[in-house]
Amino acid sequence: MSTILIKSATVINENRRFAADVLVKDGRIERIDQHIDVKADREIYAEGLYLLPGCIDDQVHFREPGLTHKANIHTESRAAVAGGITSFMEMPNTVPNTLTKALLEDKYAIAANTSAANYSFFMGASNDNLDEVLRTDIRNVCGIKVFMGSSTGNMLVDNPTTLEKLFAESPMLIATHCEDEATIKRNMAHYKELLGDNITIEYHPIIRSEEACYLSSSMAVELAKKNNTRLHILHISTEKETHLFNNTTPLKDKRITAEACVHHLWFSDADYATKGNNIKWNPAVKTAADRDGILAAVLDGRIDVIATDHAPHTIEEKSQSYLHAPSGGPLVQHALPAMLELNHQGKISLEQIAEKMAHNVAICFQIEKRGFIREGYWADLVLVDLDKPNKVQKDNILYKCGWSPFEGDTFHSAVTHTIVSGKVVYENGRVADDASGMRMTFER
Incomplete structure (x- = not known):
């Protein structure tokens, strides 16, 4: 070389x-x-x-296989490296869901031929694939993904016995999406009764509420403490949840860690008026107080890493009414520039950006020889x-979906x-x- x-x-x-x-x-x-x-x-x-050390994004959805009209590993990894993300960990809710070792290795084979960035893929958990999950190779796979809230396909894990066994026996890090499904369904039923099909995007953080997030996150933390599980809670979206985590234990010794996403550090519910479904994510973007509280937890060490939850959809899909528009948006090309903008605003230092987007991800996932600028790495x-200055506009957006929530910025x-x-x-x-x-x- x-x-x-x-x-x-x-x-x-x-x-x-x-x-x-x-x-x-x-x-x-x-x-x-x-x-x-x-x-x-x-x-x-x-x-x-x-x-800076290249960013390591521990949560992306590159949509391959099965959803490649939105994105694929080739296009999204190229967008990632254009944004300074050198490594990614991709989620299992593709089609088919990545619930077997064979399907997992199929994704690795695609990445080996097409990815512009370094890569790893999560093994997916369901209510009925525990034996397969427990055979996951801990040296060659980043972790196990558990949806403790609504998901696509067969990936909602809501069986208490399965959850207990998974948390007790997992050989590696479990990454969780935490939203309480019963609370969300109850909230949705309430607003459908009031408004019928006329529910708009402004109700999204009320339906997918603080309560729904906290109930699920706190349950995950309890399960992890009971079983000494290596738990990593993804995309914290409320200030209340940040108090589930500590900043007194050195990161290398933490058994429970947490992630914040760029959109929860940037947007608030006030932005729904102009951004609409383009900032419809699960968990929802919530209040300015939540946004500021999440940043405070990032800075003081309760939240350990910053990621994207890059999850593209087509413009046509996002242009549907609130009830039909899918959740998620593209972020990998603009995550580091957005965090550097917060640096310009005096909200976070360059050293903290390197720590949260590279060093700490490597420590959390025990990544071999990456995440630091060190001789031998x-x-x-x-x-x-x-x-x-770098203006986000159509002609420089590399996502296959062709749009960005930062467009025009x-x-x-x-x-x-x-x-x-x-x-x-x-x-x-x-x-x-x-x-x-x-x-x-x-x-x-």
Whole structure:
């Protein structure tokens, strides 16, 4: 493989910032030093740019197989690297649902041929595939995904006996979507009785309420504490839930961790008036107080990682009435720029962005040799220009669905280069034709 020398970058890594050269050789970081004077196959002059560890997104839905009219691993991974995300973990609610080892390996085979980023895939749990779940290879699969709330296909796990056994016997991290199905159904029935089919998007956070989230999250936490399960709760959407987690235990020793998503850190229910179904997610975007409370929990360590829950749908699907429009939206290309915008607003430091979007994901999932700018680690790196305005518009959106909830917004910062496993896969607006990633492995 070729060598790459990054010159005069401002490195953001492990709560430090410092000027350095970084030499990449055979896919890995060979050397980090104030001045490296060697001849490399490729030199990137990075004075004035910031070098961060590539982001690791622990929750995406790339829609392949079965839903490829919305997205696929090829298109969405290219959008990801354009946004500085060098590795992703993809969810099992594809068609068919990823509920067997054979279906899981089918997805790995697709990614090996088409993914521009490093990849891993969650094994899905249902009410009736526990034996298959317990055979999951802990070194080669990121985790087990459990929907403790409504889902597609056969993926709602609501059998108490199954949940208890899964939490007691899981050989690896369990990642949960937590919303209480009974509460949501009760709320929906109430508003259908009042409004019939005229329910609008503004009711979404009331139907998929704080109560629904807290009931399910608190139950998951109780189950995990009882069984000493390695639990990771995804997309926290309420301030109330943040108090289920602690910031006193070192992350490497935590048995219960949590994730915040970019949309819950950016939008509030006031944005439904202009964004409509384009910010319809499950769990719902809620109040400004919830948004601010989630950010506070990210900053003080109760919430450990920041991710996207990238879940694209077509414009036609999103243009339907509230009751028929699917939940989810595309985010991987714009997650890091959005967080850098919060940095410009003084709400989060670059060091904290690197921690929450790279370091801590690697620690939580025990990812082997990724997530840090360290000698000997895989070279997953992103260079950003904090003073390069970047307007989100149709002609630069790479998602297959062709739209973004940030469309029309101008960020102050831009990703200039993304390096994946030692290869420059994105540079100044263009994804390399031969961009490719690797299957992640885990130190378990």
